[in-house]
Amino acid sequence: METILMYLDNMFLNIPKTPEVIRAKEELASMMEDKYNELMANGKKENEVIGIVISEFGNLEELAAELGIEFGAEKKAGSGSSADYGSNAGYGSNAGYGSNAGYGSNAGYGSNAGYGSNANHENREHRENNAVYEPVRQVSRQEAEEYMIVSEKSSKWIATGVLLCIWCPIFLIFCGGIDDAVKRLSDGAFVLFGLVPLFIMIGIAVGIFIYHGTKLERFEWLKKEKIQIDAAFEQELAQIAEEEQSASTIKIIIGVIMCIFSVIPLLVTGSISDNDFIHVLSLIFLLMIVGLAVAMIIIGGNRMECIKILRQEGEYSVRKKESNKIVDVIAGVYWPVVVVIYLAWSFTTGMWSYTWIVWPIAGALFGAVAVICEVVCQALKKSSMQ
Amino acid sequence: MHIIKYVAAFIFAFGKGVDWLISSDVMRGYNELMILYLLLEQDSYGYEISRRIREISSEKYVMKETTLYSAFTRLEKSGYMESYFGTETNGKQRTYYKITQAGIDYYHEKCEEWKLVKEVVEKFIAII
Numbered sequence: 145m146e147t148i149l150m151y152l153d154n155m156f157l158n159i160p161k162t163p164e165v166i167r168a169k170e171e172l173a174s175m176m177e178d179k180y181n182e183l184m185a186n187g188k189k190e191n192e193v194i195g196i197v198i199s200e201f202g203n204l205e206e207l208a209a210e211l212g213i214e215f216g217a218e219k220k221a222g223s224g225s226s227a228d229y230g231s232n233a234g235y236g237s238n239a240g241y242g243s244n245a246g247y248g249s250n251a252g253y254g255s256n257a258g259y260g261s262n263a264n265h266e267n268r269e270h271r272e273n274n275a276v277y278e279p280v281r282q283v284s285r286q287e288a289e290e291y292m293i294v295s296e297k298s299s300k301w302i303a304t305g306v307l308l309c310i311w312c313p314i315f316l317i318f319c320g321g322i323d324d325a326v327k328r329l330s331d332g333a334f335v336l337f338g339l340v341p342l343f344i345m346i347g348i349a350v351g352i353f354i355y356h357g358t359k360l361e362r363f364e365w366l367k368k369e370k371i372q373i374d375a376a377f378e379q380e381l382a383q384i385a386e387e388e389q390s391a392s393t394i395k396i397i398i399g400v401i402m403c404i405f406s407v408i409p410l411l412v413t414g415s416i417s418d419n420d421f422i423h424v425l426s427l428i429f430l431l432m433i434v435g436l437a438v439a440m441i442i443i444g445g446n447r448m449e450c451i452k453i454l455r456q457e458g459e460y461s462v463r464k465k466e467s468n469k470i471v472d473v474i475a476g477v478y479w480p481v482v483v484v485i486y487l488a489w490s491f492t493t494g495m496w497s498y499t500w501i502v503w504p505i506a507g508a509l510f511g512a513v514a515v516i517c518e519v520v521c522q523a524l525k526k527s528s529m530q
Numbered sequence: 531m532h533i534i535k536y537v538a539a540f541i542f543a544f545g546k547g548v549d550w551l552i553s554s555d556v557m558r559g560y561n562e563l564m565i566l567y568l569l570l571e572q573d574s575y576g577y578e579i580s581r582r583i584r585e586i587s588s589e590k591y592v593m594k595e596t597t598l599y600s601a602f603t604r605l606e607k608s609g610y611m612e613s614y615f616g617t618e619t620n621g622k623q624r625t626y627y628k629i630t631q632a633g634i635d636y637y638h639e640k641c642e643e644w645k646l647v648k649e650v651v652e653k654f655i656a657i658i
Binding site (some may be wrong): 168175209210 | 552575576592602
């Protein structure tokens with residue numbers, strides 16, 4: 145019952161306490177209490193009951209004329225103070241709301257859509273909804289800082305791993321070049337100077353990926369769940385983002401330009417020289433440059449990416465997080481089905497040389513299916529708000 | 531993208547159809563009639579009225595609390611009903627509503643109006 149009274153208090157928060165308003169609030173509270181008691185007496189679960197009572201409350205705008213309240217004027221007053229809510233970090237942690245897991249199961253809960261003309265309340269309601277559907281996880285400053293440090297360190301290692309992966313065929317290519325142009329190499333020499341370094345480099349890279357992958361794994365929830373970081377720290381992050389934005393962008397631009405320009409030597413030598421060995425050297429040069437460029441992009445973009453994650457911007461925004469969850473669910477069903485289709489088709493017809501076509505088609509279709517499901521889910525959500 | 535929109539609209543409509551409730555917009559003019567009808571039988575209070583409306587409409591119409599209260603204030607201001615404090619056996623203080631003579635007249639007026647509305651609208655309802 146407290147939840148309901150709290151809800152009602154929130155609704156009346158910005159409305160002047162005239163006698164009519166007080167009477168209205170009392171009467172509404174009494175009606176809601178009666179409904180609550182009866183539903184509880186019918187043996188329903190409390191979460192469910194609260195959901196029903198709140199969803200059937202209606203919206204206060206309907207009473208505007210009777211109570212002599214101007215909702216239009218209120219909007220301005222409300223939006224001014226709504227900023228305060230934004231920085232009220234503690235609100236999302238309202239354990240009372242968050243623990244009512246079953247509360248959001250009532251689709252009608254959001255039915256006060258019309259009421260939203262009051263910006264302040266909308267904000268509050270929005271936060272409540274967040275808390276209701278799934279608790280917002282608090283991220284302390286310490287946690288956030290730790291994440292940034294770990295991620296920074298890991299990004300350097302991961303960039304090294306990627307570098308190794310891109311560079312790993314260099315020795316083999318070089319051996320091939322010597323074999324062709326300078327001197328025949330034995331198979332043993334190929335293995336020793338070409339394949340062994342290749343596998344060593346891949347081995348090291350995979351080791352790095354696994355080690356740092358597990359290190360970063362415990363922060364994975366920052367990307368997937370709705371989070372709320374310390375308000376002061378968020379401000380700092382915004383400032384850091386602003387300061388470092390251009391530096392990071394420049395690094396990425398240089399990386400991309402390096403990638404594009406890396407083919408130039410190969411093109412030039414290819415057109416002016418017939419010497420295969422020079423072509424091989426150009427190819428090696430290309431791989432070296434691309435490796436460095438990719439590493440640069442990884443390191444250069446990491447810090448901004450961290451800030452994006454912590455501030456829930458871009459692809460880590462609350463909305464995207466929701467749709468990613470939907471996409472995850474779809475993918476979990478979709479791909480096994482595709483595998484079954486592929487295997488069934490291949491084994492029954494034996495046309496393994498053609499059946500691979502399933503994969504590109506499935507890949508292209510997946511994008512479409514994901515978009516459709518997302519749109520449908522959003523439409524359903526909207527319908528439950530109306 | 532149009533196909534996506536249609537599919538979404540279809541599923542949307544399907545989802546809505548599952549728990550079909552009359553929208554309060556349609557009922558706007560007749561909420562008062564329902565309340566007055568219930569008060570003709572006996573004096574009543576907020577939640578009881580809302581529960582009776584739900585029952586009588588076989589759960590097809592659920593009046594929102596704010597809708598109900600807004601109708602109460604309008605009816606009271608127009609002098610169609612009066613309120614008084616009453617105490618139930620279990621000791622809970624409640625505002626009870628009582629219909630006035632003007633309210634009874636108004637109720638009959640609204641009934642006549644509805645008959646007319648029904649007659650007119652019915653002429654435009656195609657048999658599906």
